[in-house]
Amino acid sequence: MKKITWLLPLVVSTMYVSAQKKNDRKILSNLQLHVSYLSSDKLEGRRSGAPGEQLAAAYIATQMQQLGLTPKGDNDFLQPFLIRESREPAASCSFTLNQVPLTLGSQYIPLPFSAAGSAKGEVLPHVNEPDNIWLVNIAELDIDNKKSMLEEYLKQTQIAEKSGATGVIFYNGKESAATVLQWLDHNLPPTGIPAVWADQAISKKLDDEEASSFQINIQLAFNQVKRTGTNVVGYLDNKAPKTVVIGAHYDHLGFGEETHAATKTLHPGANDNASGIAAMLEIARFLKSARLQHNNYIFVAFSGNEQGLFGSKYFTSRQNLDLSTINYMINMDMIGRLDNAKGLQIGGIGTSPGWPGILTAVTDKATHLVYDSSGVGPSDHTSFYRKNIPVLYFFTGNHSDSRQTGDSADTINYEGTLSIVKLICDIVSKTNNQEKLVFSSTREPQVTARK
Numbered sequence: 465m466k467k468i469t470w471l472l473p474l475v476v477s478t479m480y481v482s483a484q485k486k487n488d489r490k491i492l493s494n495l496q497l498h499v500s501y502l503s504s505d506k507l508e509g510r511r512s513g514a515p516g517e518q519l520a521a522a523y524i525a526t527q528m529q530q531l532g533l534t535p536k537g538d539n540d541f542l543q544p545f546l547i548r549e550s551r552e553p554a555a556s557c558s559f560t561l562n563q564v565p566l567t568l569g570s571q572y573i574p575l576p577f578s579a580a581g582s583a584k585g586e587v588l589p590h591v592n593e594p595d596n597i598w599l600v601n602i603a604e605l606d607i608d609n610k611k612s613m614l615e616e617y618l619k620q621t622q623i624a625e626k627s628g629a630t631g632v633i634f635y636n637g638k639e640s641a642a643t644v645l646q647w648l649d650h651n652l653p654p655t656g657i658p659a660v661w662a663d664q665a666i667s668k669k670l671d672d673e674e675a676s677s678f679q680i681n682i683q684l685a686f687n688q689v690k691r692t693g694t695n696v697v698g699y700l701d702n703k704a705p706k707t708v709v710i711g712a713h714y715d716h717l718g719f720g721e722e723t724h725a726a727t728k729t730l731h732p733g734a735n736d737n738a739s740g741i742a743a744m745l746e747i748a749r750f751l752k753s754a755r756l757q758h759n760n761y762i763f764v765a766f767s768g769n770e771q772g773l774f775g776s777k778y779f780t781s782r783q784n785l786d787l788s789t790i791n792y793m794i795n796m797d798m799i800g801r802l803d804n805a806k807g808l809q810i811g812g813i814g815t816s817p818g819w820p821g822i823l824t825a826v827t828d829k830a831t832h833l834v835y836d837s838s839g840v841g842p843s844d845h846t847s848f849y850r851k852n853i854p855v856l857y858f859f860t861g862n863h864s865d866s867r868q869t870g871d872s873a874d875t876i877n878y879e880g881t882l883s884i885v886k887l888i889c890d891i892v893s894k895t896n897n898q899e900k901l902v903f904s905s906t907r908e909p910q911v912t913a914r915k
């Protein structure tokens with residue numbers, strides 16, 4: 465009997481350790497499942513508004529439902545929002561130079577303020593006359609350095625239009641086709657005449673001193689394109705007076721369209737930011753069973769991050785969200801490459817005088833943490849900080865695969881991600897019996913690289 469009494473604590477503690485290990489293994493396998501699916505080829509890099517983003521949103525919504533969260537979007541778990549409206553050249557555009565058709569998007573690009581419609585003429589080099597198409601050599605212009613090149617093109621088009629030009633072709637510009645394609649994101653009101661940018665090879669032809677005249681025929685049409693993104697929002701309602709928001713963005717770069725890269729290659733985005741979404745889902749699973757009932761919890765998977773934090777800006781500006789009840793927000797963006805030598809970066813600890821004490825209580829000296837006081841950074845916590853909400857931002861650092869095609873599921877440090885999941889669960893647990901965190905404003909660093 466004595467022997468058994470002596471053995472009992474050992475048996476209980478061994479049972480506890482093995483239950484913990486089993487639980488860890490379960491979380492690890494879930495993290496792997498989430499990251500593998502979200503970064504798979506099928507999801508095509510999860511670009512906001514693209515079919516792959518919708519598949520990812522459906523996956524996250526299903527996971528939230530299976531976890532027993534309450535839908536908190538506008539359409540069940542989904543919260544669609546407008547990213548931008550842009551005028552994009554239609555495929556029916558054409559431009560022939562001496563009867564030779566040119567290629568839209570590379571050899572020529574309609575400028576964002578161009579009129580739709582056509583212009584036709586026989587144009588003499590260096591002769592710009594009324595009722596004809598003008599050829600404008602950008603290299604010969606006196607450029608106002610205070611203006612952007614796009615503003616300069618607009619100014620020159622307005623001058624040409626006033627002088628009776630029927631269309632204008634700009635050549636010898638220093639910018640690349642990729643830059644001009646990015647200008648199309650500006651939804652500018654159209655001028656009265658077609659305006660087109662020509663690439664280096666076409667510029668060379670137009671610059672030809674030997675040419676007698678150019679037969680030019682331009683026909684331009686535009687589509688008004690609406691880009692939408694979709695946040696996924698789930699709720700754990702504990703009937704508490706205050707709410708914790710736990711979020712991560714799930715959108716990524718698709719085939720590199722945002723950077724208008726010449727070669728379209730799939731950007732899987734395993735670390736950026738399937739890792740953050742996987743962690744968010746596992747934290748939700750923990751909180752669903754943990755009975756930490758002095759806070760409610762909102763879990764948000766943001767979209768539109770890569771275009772400029774559109775999803776979190778939309779979420780925090782919604783009228784149906786009472787910001788005064790939000791205790792704090794935790795954001796995870798790229799937490800899948802934990803390297804103990806570099807440490808885990810935690811941003812936002814200056815956003816509440818309560819954070820340092822909480823973090824000291826739940827971390828030990830063996831964990832290499834790199835703190836940043838600022839509430840502002842290149843990710844979605846910034847949108848909450850801007851609404852005077854305390855934030856914490858978790859990030860395992862940039863690496864050579866960041867925002868590149870090599871950011872794949874097999875490069876993720878799942879044990880490291882598990883340790884971050886546990887740390888965040890400890891932080892949330894610690895705040896269960898505490899008052900609502902007090903907000904404090906912080907320094908504003910210059911943001912240089914997006915994550």
Ligand SMILES: [Zn+2]
Pocket residue numbers: 713736737769797798843915
């Ligand atoms: Zn990111």
